[in-house]
Amino acid sequence: MDNQHLSKYTPDRQGQYYVLDTTVDPNTTAQIPAMNGRVGDKMRRVMIAFVDDGNPHDLTNETIELRCQDAAGKVHSANKVINNSSPTGGLITFGVPADFYENAGEVQHAYFVLTGKDAAGDDQQVSTVNIDFTVVESGIDMTLLNGGN
Secondary structure, X not given: OOHHHOEXXXXXXXXXXXXXXXXXXXXXXXXXXXXXXXXXXXXXXXXXXXXXXXXXXXXXXXXXXXXXXXXOOOEEEEOOEEEEEEOOOOEEEEEEOHHHHOOOEEOOEEEEEEXXXXXXXXXXXXXXXXXXXXXXXXXXXXXXXXXXX
């Protein structure tokens, strides 16, 4: 199954931050326009506010990973938090690496995974939040720059 069967919604905005609720129905996926890009894009910055049913999600001692199966079926994973603006407020800037922008089309599956530690110190998956974005062809062949052949 892919994200295409999920109900799509545009998340609320809090200034520049896209608000992603960790308690949202797993049959929905958030469309995040800031993640849309072109083939060849590198380290797109996406500002996210994680919340729990409208209240800030405390990210202290948690990791955030983006998992994706792109339009061509290639699997990608990244945990590049560029700026942890407010861990207790759930505010981050996430960097989406270049390999996520290799294949044009709408991603088949994509979601953020929030992982913390349980009382024994073992990894515990706190939440997953489905997301949706599209990669378009670059449309310009840079080898032809300034009339090159």
